[in-house]
Each structure stands twice: as structure tokens, then as C-alpha cells.
Amino acid sequence: MRxxxxxxxxxxxxxxxxxxxxxxxxxxxxxxxxxRSGTTVRNLSRDSFxxxxxxxxRDIQSFSSPDTPWNILLLFDHSLTWLQNDDNRRASPxxxxxxxxxxxxxxxxxxxxxxxxxxxxxAAFEDSVDVLMxxxxxxxxxxxxxxxxxxxxxxxxxxxxxxxMEWAVAQFKGAKGRKAVILFTDGxxxxxxxxxxxxxxxxxxxxxxxxxxxxxxxxxFRKTSxxxxxxxxxxxxxxxxxxHPPDFGGRPVSGLFPGAAGAVNDYAAKVERRxxxxxxLSHGQVMYAHTAADAVxxxxxxxxxxxxxxxxTIEFSRGPRxxxxxxxxxxxxxxxxxxxxxxxxP
Amino acid sequence: MKILxxxxxxxLAQSQPATNVAGTWxxxxxxxxxxxxxxxxxDGSSLAGVIRMGPGSHEPEKPSDFWEYFFDPVDFKISNGxxxxxxxxxxxxxxxxxxxxxxxxxxGPSRPPTRPADTKADPKFVYRGVVHADQIVMTRxxxxxxxxxxxxxxxxxEFVLRRVK
Numbered sequence: 033m034r035x036x037x038x039x040x041x042x043x044x045x046x047x048x049x050x051x052x053x054x055x056x057x058x059x060x061x062x063x064x065x066x067x068r069s070g071t072t073v074r075n076l077s078r079d080s081f082x083x084x085x086x087x088x089x090r091d092i093q094s095f096s097s098p099d100t101p102w103n104i105l106l107l108f109d110h111s112l113t114w115l116q117n118d119d120n121r122r123a124s125p126x127x128x129x130x131x132x133x134x135x136x137x138x139x140x141x142x143x144x145x146x147x148x149x150x151x152x153x154x155a156a157f158e159d160s161v162d163v164l165m166x167x168x169x170x171x172x173x174x175x176x177x178x179x180x181x182x183x184x185x186x187x188x189x190x191x192x193x194x195x196x197m198e199w200a201v202a203q204f205k206g207a208k209g210r211k212a213v214i215l216f217t218d219g220x221x222x223x224x225x226x227x228x229x230x231x232x233x234x235x236x237x238x239x240x241x242x243x244x245x246x247x248x249x250x251x252x253f254r255k256t257s258x259x260x261x262x263x264x265x266x267x268x269x270x271x272x273x274x275x276h277p278p279d280f281g282g283r284p285v286s287g288l289f290p291g292a293a294g295a296v297n298d299y300a301a302k303v304e305r306r307x308x309x310x311x312x313l314s315h316g317q318v319m320y321a322h323t324a325a326d327a328v329x330x331x332x333x334x335x336x337x338x339x340x341x342x343x344x345t346i347e348f349s350r351g352p353r354x355x356x357x358x359x360x361x362x363x364x365x366x367x368x369x370x371x372x373x374x375x376x377x378p
Numbered sequence: 379m380k381i382l383x384x385x386x387x388x389x390l391a392q393s394q395p396a397t398n399v400a401g402t403w404x405x406x407x408x409x410x411x412x413x414x415x416x417x418x419x420x421d422g423s424s425l426a427g428v429i430r431m432g433p434g435s436h437e438p439e440k441p442s443d444f445w446e447y448f449f450d451p452v453d454f455k456i457s458n459g460x461x462x463x464x465x466x467x468x469x470x471x472x473x474x475x476x477x478x479x480x481x482x483x484x485x486g487p488s489r490p491p492t493r494p495a496d497t498k499a500d501p502k503f504v505y506r507g508v509v510h511a512d513q514i515v516m517t518r519x520x521x522x523x524x525x526x527x528x529x530x531x532x533x534x535x536e537f538v539l540r541r542v543k
């Protein structure tokens with residue numbers, strides 16, 4: 033039973049876009065290896081692997097063992113949007129601060145799981161980015177102190193998720209090893225959000241064009257997507273309550289306007305599609321949490337859940353494209369007692 | 379010869395008088411509550427008028443539907459309006475309401491929305507339309523003189539207004 037669960041977890045972790053087009057035109061593939069007892073094997077060399085595309089072996093152009101250091105930026109959506117709609121907030125006046133304190137503890141658990149060769153930094157964003165902890169080597173012996181005042185202050189502008197992602201990519205300049213952003217967010221970039229405005233008499237109106245296709249947002253999304261795709265930085269999203277209806281003062285927009293539920297549902301779906309596309313392009317994934325509490329508790333174990341400590345990354349060139357369906361990719365191991373787990377549907 | 383014909387057609391198009399866009403135009407969203415009524419007056423190549431946002435065309439049927447605050451229409455006076463051939467353009471400024479103020483203004487103590495402190499100039503919507511008989515294919519673009527944190531991106535939306543007869 034335990035073995036089955038292990039395999040299921042590995043497959044789930046690997047099935048989200050583990051094939052991606054690497055910046056140099058290479059295809060990237062994450063592989064986890066286990067022996068017959070289900071123990072993860074972390075000390076294989078490049079020669080242990082053969083990559084087949086159909087019947088043809090492909091040269092492995094780049095190989096990273098699980099020991100290859102990770103540079104990990106923990107990026108937090110610091111606005112209250114993922115907390116302010118939480119049902120528990122009304123039960124406790126200190127809910128927001130308490131939640132961040134719990135998150136700080138989870139972050140410390142996450143940091144304790146890093147490998148000594150890894151590097152980590154922490155930042156929070158809303159309209160701009162605030163660095164909470166600059167790059168440092170993992171496990172330097174100190175628990176991380178999140179500057180709470182930086183994450184609970186009211187925003188000074190719309191949530192700029194796309195801008196924060198582009199900022200994040202720039203932080204890896206010159207970094208050696210593998211690169212990842214773990215992005216804790218509800219995904220609601222301000223470009224997508226419903227808008228309110230007033231006329232000169234300060235009469236207020238909810239934008240009646242909310243819900244229509246916005247080509248300006250589409251262009252910004254395309255631009256950020258290109259930055260992400262070309263960066264070689266993986267984006268792992270921890271998405272919190274992204275499908276919750278937009279809320280103003282405790283009343284969802286879908287309840288304010290008869291017939292508005294459709295537009296609100298479209299909005300939530302678009303938010304999730306945007307994150308999933310970023311994840312796909314960057315060779316990352318999106319994990320959805322139903323409640324803030326679930327997300328906070330689960331954060332501490334992310335390093336293992338994402339299998340960053342047991343993942344081989346192999347890059348290879350695929351054969352020339354044809355009109356036919358692409359050939360199946362297979363990974364074979366020299367040792368017949370070992371088993372490789374990877375996505376079979378690139 | 380073809381070029382001469384093309385030049386002739388273009389010349390003819392340029393000499394055409396501005397399309398008569400005066401009158402009332404309406405757009406209504408599929409959900410029903412979304413509505414824009416555009417009232418235009420033209421004087422040669424200049425255009426004036428009002429763009430009214432909300433409410434939907436149907437009165438709320440039950441008390442729970444009746445959110446007067448949202449269903450009161452709000453008028454924006456248009457400026458810099460022009461019409462040239464079948465092309466029209468105009469704009470209006472607005473004040474964006476930050477989320478925290480929205481909450482207070484709608485559900486809490488009465489407090490007028492204020493411009494965010496770090497915003498020096500009001501953003502504006504610029505509308506550009508192409509008139510086709512009884513409809514206008516309109517593009518609304520958000521333009522801000524200053525890149526401020528409350529005006530994120532361009533926001534370019536297309537919708538079609540129909541003439542109200």
C-alpha cells in the first residue's frame with residue numbers, strides 16, 4: 033500500500049509538464065529513480081540513463097543529478113486577497129498576522145529540508161516587490177524571520193503578478209545550478225481583476241465591461257510568458273483560493289449583480305489558466321489549496337513534495353518534427369533493478 | 379491604371395463627409411446588468427456627448443436583486459471627440475477607486491473615494507470606433523500619463539454599440 037502510494041505521489045508530481053522546451057531548443061525531462069524496495073536512488077551518473085524517442089536513442093546534452101544545487105526564490109503574494117475572504121478571518125481579529133506567523137514557521141520547515149548546496153531567497157509582492165531575505169546558502173543554522181510588517185501592510189496599487197514574475201526571473205542572473213520560484217498566490221493579477229471607478233462627481237460604478245476579452249492584458253501575459261519560457265526558471269505555484277469569487281466588503285461580486293456569476297466564473301477560470309500556462313512554459317506546476325490553512329501547513333513539506341531532492345534533470349534534442357504524432361519518449365536505466373518515473377505523454 | 383483607380387477611390391473616401399453619428403447608441407452585456415448608453419452630438423468634425431454606464435435594461439424583480447448603488451447609472455462627459463469619415467474617437471477621465479476605499483464606500487461609513495496619494499493625474503479611457511450603418515465597433519483603451527500602481531497595463535476592450543431608434 034505504501035509503495036503504491038509512493039508511486040502515485042511520484043507520478044502525480046511528474047505528470048505536470050515535466051517535458052518542456054529548454055531555452056537552447058532542448059527538451060527537458062525530470063526523472064525520479066527507485067529501487068525494488070521503493071527507496072529513492074540519488075547517485076546515478078549520466079551513463080546510467082538512455083533516452084529513447086521511439087526506437088532512436090537521443091544524446092543527453094545536459095544532465096543534473098539530485099545533488100545539483102537549487103536556487104530557490106520563495107515569492108509570496110502578500111496582499112490580503114488570499115486571506116481576506118477566508119471564513120476564519122472573521123472569527124479572529126489577529127487572523128491575518130497569526131496566519132503569517134504560521135507561514136513563517138512553515139517557511140522554516142521548508143528551509144530545514146533544503147540540501148546544504150542549495151541557495152534561497154524570500155520576497156513578497158503586491159504592486160511592487162519587497163525582499164524579505166536576500167540570497168543565502170541553505171541551512172546556515174538560523175531560523176528565518178519574516179518581516180511581518182512587510183507582508184500585512186495594505187497594498188499601494190494593483191497586484192502586479194506578471195511584473196513580480198519578471199522581477200523574479202531577473203534575480204537568477206549568474207546563478208549556477210537549477211533555478212525555481214515557489215510562488216504562493218491567488219494568481220489574481222490586477223490586469224484581470226474587476227475595476228471600479230468614479231466620474232468627476234465621485235459617483236461610483238463597477239466597470240460594465242468587466243468580463244470582456246482584454247487584449248491589453250493578453251499582450252502583457254504573452255510578454256511575461258516569453259520571459260518565463262526563455263529563462264530556464266521553473267515556476268511552482270501554490271494557488272490559494274484562486275476560484276473564490278471576487279469579494280468587496282464580504283459580499284461577492286456574483287451576488288451583487290444579477291446574472292454576473294458567469295462573468296465571475298470566467299474570471300476565476302482565466303486566473304487559473306494563466307497560472308497553469310506559466311507553469312507549463314517553465315517546466316513547473318500548479319498546486320491548488322482549498323484553504324489558506326491547508327496551504328500554510330503544506331508549505332513546509334514542499335521540497336519533498338516537489339521531489340527537488342531526488343530529481344534528475346535530463347536535457348536532450350528531439351528528432352526532426354514530422355506531420356505524424358511525435359514519437360514516445362522513454363527513459364531506460366542500465367540497472368534492471370531500478371525503475372525510472374517520468375511523464376510518458378510529452 | 380489600377381493605381382489611378384485606387385487613388386481615385388481614396389480621394390473619394392477622403393472627401394466623404396463625416397458619418398452622421400449623432401444620436402443614442404447602446405451596448406448591453408450578455409449578463410443583463412452591463413449596459414453602456416452613448417449619446418453623441420456632432421458639429422462638423424467635432425463630437426460631444428455623454429457616456430452612461432449601467433444599469434441594465436431590466437428593473438430588478440425582487441428586493442434582493444435591488445442594489446441601488448450599483449444600478450444607479452453614472453455619466454461621464456466625453457472630451458476631445460472627433461469624427462472623420464466612419465471613424466470616431468473621444469475620451470473621458472475617471473478616478474480609480476482603490477479596493478480598500480471601495481469596501482468603505484459601499485459597505486462601511488460614508489467616505490468619498492479619493493485618488494491614491496501616489497497618483498498625480500487621473501487616468502482616462504480613450505475610445506476609438508468604426509461606424510458601420512447602425513452599429514459602432516468600439517475599442518476602449520485605458521491610458522495613463524503616469525505609470526502608477528493603480529493603472530496596471532493597457533486594458534484594451536472591444537464592444538459593439540447599436541443605434542437606438
